[in-house]
Amino acid sequence: MTEPQTTTQATAPRSLRLGLVGYGRMGRMVHTVAQERGHRVTAVIDPHAPGATAPALTPELAGQVDAVIDFSAPATARDNILFYGRSGIPAVVGTTGWYDQLSAIQAELAGQPAAIVWSGNFSIGVRLFTRLAAQAAALFAPFADYDALLHEFHHAGKADSPSGTALQLAQAVQSEWPRQPQLETGRLDRQRRPQELHLSSTRGGHIPGTHTLIFDSPADTVELTHRARTREGFAAGAVQAAEWLAGGRRGLFTLDELLDDVFAAQMGTGASPQPKHKPSPDTAARKR
Ligand SMILES: NC(=O)c1ccc[n+]([C@@H]2O[C@H](COP(=O)([O-])OP(=O)(O)OC[C@H]3O[C@@H](n4cnc5c(N)ncnc54)[C@H](OP(=O)(O)O)[C@@H]3O)[C@@H](O)[C@H]2O)c1
The missing domain is CATH 3.40.50.720 (NAD(P)-binding Rossmann-like Domain)
Structure with missing residues (x-):
């Protein structure tokens, strides 16, 4: 190894x-x-x-x-x-x-x-990342300029979406992020509602699993990513x-x-x- x-x-x-x-x-x-x-x-x-x-x-x-x-x-x-x-x-x-x-x-x-x-x-990296996501949400929560979103990538052969790990991540974020309590995992043919946390998925290639949490404000973007290799x-x-x-x-x-x-x-x-x-x-x- x-x-x-x-x-x-x-x-x-x-x-x-x-x-x-x-x-x-x-x-x-x-x-x-x-x-x-x-x-x-x-x-x-x-x-x-x-x-x-x-x-x-x-x-x-x-x-x-x-x-x-x-x-x-x-x-x-x-x-x-x-x-x-x-x-x-x-x-x-x-x-x-x-x-x-x-x-x-x-x-x-x-x-x-x-x-x-x-x-x-x-x-263990994913478990620590999940805890980190909750802590990050707690830090950003008092600052109303920030909006949260989640995205995950997996290989073309994955049968389900979103991934179970992404759902766990969303739950960890929402435990510290009261202003977006509703999880939306589907395609949006409309504007996202303020109370929704949008978790989107992309499937392709051989990606073993990448999960990204974003906090975005008019001034900046903060991204936290876990990328599995194997x-x-x-x-x-x-x-x-x-x-x-x-x-x-x-x-x-x-x-x-x-x-x-x-x-x-x-x-x-x-x-x-x-x-x-x-x-x-x-x-x-x-x-x-
Ligand atoms: N927790 C995690 O971190 C994690 C990560 C990856 C995967 N998983 C899970 O782990 C499981 C296995 O995944 P995998 O990718 O290794 O699947 P896999 O390649 O299909 O291997 C499963 C093996 O278990 C055998 N098996 C079936 N029933 C059994 C029994 N009663 N006793 C002993 N062996 C039995 C299967 O034999 P047959 O093919 O002959 O049925 C097969 O050889 C899945 O539930 C998957 O979701 C968990």
Whole structure:
């Protein structure tokens, strides 16, 4: 790997035995990143992929791994998460498309030895960018000359628009930007209403994902942009989440709690994070 990776400071990586559940594009990328960070992949669960050690989850997995990283398929996400939670296997869940079942899963895992971090976007850069966007909105909010807008670019093959990440970004901005509370993501054949925040999308080429937040006034333009280069950022964040969980944490966490832990360590508070059930950008996204 040639690019530097974002590294959390609260983690003290030891060599982990990792299980990969789902060995498609993300699973293979996680494999590479995990090895580069000194971990061993001791199980690969996938129904068809070459290199898989088993086609499905079995109880024996608990003795083979210190944690699993799941980038598989929405259809089996709920069963997989319940399996991890009940068996106490620390799990990082990157698989998307199951968030409407989050409350039911939380209820089913009450009292179980679950140790799970889930996120619809494991890029630490994106999570930090989202926080930065909210802080920027808070800074600009008192100055009525500024109008806010959002734009995102993705490759021609992306099936949905706007991206889930863009929706999370909009929600973070709007939490600090009361004068444009209505999100408009469609084409406008009219003037934009003052209370609308317009989020537009462009599809083309091979762009892995670019998100831009703009504050514009009659005098100037301020642009904040996150530009992903590859899927490697998702894999790196997922492996760091596994390292974080392997410290012995129990609960159902999002990437935000991991970041809070990093900041607490940096501030010297050392407060151990508890699973939060406040709406994070992740939990808010599932409601959309
Ligand atoms: N959170 C993030 O940061 C992030 C980033 C990128 C992608 N994702 C999500 O991660 C998931 C996987 O993405 P991908 O691009 O890697 O997809 P992919 O290339 O299609 O890979 C998924 C793999 O999982 C296998 N699989 C299906 N059901 C399984 C099960 N029950 N147990 C084990 N393996 C199973 C699939 O096998 P078959 O093909 O034989 O079904 C396939 O090999 C998607 O939900 C995607 O939205 C999340």
